[in-house]
Amino acid sequence: MIDFKQNVSLKDYTSMRLGGEAKFICFVTTRIELLEAVSWARNSNLPIIMIGGGNNIIWSDAGFDGLVIVNKISGVKISNEGSDNFYLTIGAGENWDEIVQQSVDLGLTGIEAMSSIPGTVGASVVQNIGAYGQEISNTLLSIEAFDNKISDYVILSASQCLLGYRTSLFKHHEPGRYLITAITINLKKANPIPPFYRSLQAYLTDHQITVFTPQVIRQAVQEIRSTKLPDPTKIPNCGSFFANPIISYQDFFLLQRVLNQQIPHWKNSDDSLKISAAWLIEFVGLKNFHDNLTGMATWDKQPLILINENSKSTADLEAFRDKIIQSVLQKTGITLIQEPEILPLVAR
Ligand SMILES: Cc1cc2nc3c(=O)[nH]c(=O)nc-3n(C[C@H](O)[C@H](O)[C@H](O)COP(=O)(O)OP(=O)(O)OC[C@H]3O[C@@H](n4cnc5c(N)ncnc54)[C@H](O)[C@@H]3O)c2cc1C
Incomplete structure (x- = not known):
């Protein structure tokens, strides 16, 4: 049974730590729980907003007179069919940076430059996250989502997601329609190949790094980011x-x-x-x-x-x-x- 909490401060659900209250908030850990939450909201005549870690949202002072669903759907499935191509299907509530770590541990390239981006896997496609020359659009194959319009689960191909620079179908075309439950990406077992993003290359040159593995690039990005960006858990x-x-x-x-x-x-x-x-x-x-x-x-x-x-x-x-x-x-x-x-x- 899902616990629907009432009149909850939304300051705890945004890394900016501002905003009013949600009428209701709940956490979903499976696709079935999501169906339960959606049908509860419909029966209560409440609008829905799905969020992940709250690192790219700010709540209005008036709050939200509806149900906030926090996506906690986990799970990672990896297949490779004997080639250098690896396919990862990842639950939308998984922590993005932990997935990057797992992929790097397997020697896979494709998302290592997007290390240390706070948030969940599902949200990564909403704004087509990107950093140091990589974007989720470069590796995305498809997403799975609950489609509010047809009240069923659907699979959308990467091209249907309309990913652009910090934009997507989910952010700018049909916000709120799709509640993303999983994404599938394609990574390669290989070393990253230069040229790298300008500031990343400058770091590699300064540190006389000439052998490039996914782990080396992840570490470089982590170090660059730690000197430049405030930790949202400490500084809103x-x-x-x-x-x-x-x-x-x-x-x-x-x-x-x-x-x-x-x-x-x-x-x-x-x-x-x-x-x-x-x-x-x-x-x-x-x-x-x-x-x-x-x-x-x-x-x-x-x-x-x-x-x-x-x-x-x-x-x-x-x-x-x-x-x-x-x-x-x-x-x-x-x-x-x-x-x-x-x-x-x-x-x-
Ligand atoms: C210090 C810092 C550094 C950052 N660096 C970068 C960076 O380098 N590159 C970059 O691109 N971004 C960066 N960001 C922004 C942020 O980390 C990303 O946008 C991240 O993807 C947000 O994830 P989240 O789970 O916190 O999303 P949230 O903030 O919870 O949600 C963001 C949006 O996605 C929607 N959403 C979330 N999950 C789902 C879902 N499962 N289904 C449907 N809709 C959903 C929400 O409704 C909202 O519209 C940074 C943020 C911080 C605080």
């Missing part, structure tokens, strides 16, 4: 608060000329490039900016990370966010786009 934050803006080459060269600056950027596979949102925030003078009015700050080593120092509400966070967006817009003409979602979404 949601990681990168803004996505790197995507602009055309033409706009990029124009912007560099107007600002008279070299802007860090990465080429995309199409005719566009990503520019560094962290650089834009630093350029407008808001790196390591502590705002007494809102109790929020930007992290001293990475201004893309907004930290809650002693904020009282999500409204404070939003005011701080708007200050940054306005300042960057006025001085560069670029509009920063927020990465973590504020829940509940209005349309949900």
Whole structure:
């Protein structure tokens, strides 16, 4: 029997530690429990939001007048059919970084550069997580989910998930429709091959590392991240608060000329490039900016990370966010786009 807890503070279900209360919250550990939770919510006429570890969400101050389902569905199945290709089917509630560790222990490459990303496996496809040159989209084969629209479990292929830069079917096209229960990825038994992401390569060069195994890359990424990123269990934050803006080459060269600056950027596979949102925030003078009015700050080593120092509400966070967006817009003409979602979404 599922325990439906009532009037629960949602601060404990977001790494930003802000927000109101959920009318009900429950944990599901199996597909059958998920069916039970969904049917309970339907009978009670309550909307549903599924979450994992809460590392990429912020709750509104009004809270959520519905049922929050925390996904705790576990299990890992590995098959390889005698080749170098390994197929991993993983329960959506599994901890992402523990899965990366397991894959590296097996000598598999494909997700090792995404080490230390906090959160669950199911959420990894929601925003198509990525770091140091790898994205879940590079290895995803399919997902399994409960489809709220047809009230049944479905399998969606990777292409049906519409994964893009920090976006997916689940985040931007049909939020709330699919409750993801498992994902299947394809990893290879091989060593990672250069070229590596610029800052990762710089670390490898500095440390005179020339033999690349999945374990070596994982360790390098873990060390880089530990010096740059605040631990969300100690310092409330949601990681990168803004996505790197995507602009055309033409706009990029124009912007560099107007600002008279070299802007860090990465080429995309199409005719566009990503520019560094962290650089834009630093350029407008808001790196390591502590705002007494809102109790929020930007992290001293990475201004893309907004930290809650002693904020009282999500409204404070939003005011701080708007200050940054306005300042960057006025001085560069670029509009920063927020990465973590504020829940509940209005349309949900
Ligand atoms: C310090 C720090 C560093 C970070 N670094 C990175 C990084 O390098 N790269 C990166 O991409 N992200 C990064 N993030 C963001 C975050 O870790 C990822 O987005 C992660 O995938 C969130 O997982 P979660 O389980 O906490 O998701 P949650 O925050 O619980 O949920 C995120 C979204 O997914 C939905 N969701 C969650 N689980 C399911 C499910 N099973 N079915 C359907 N919908 C679901 C939720 O409704 C919500 O919309 C970082 C965050 C922090 C705090």
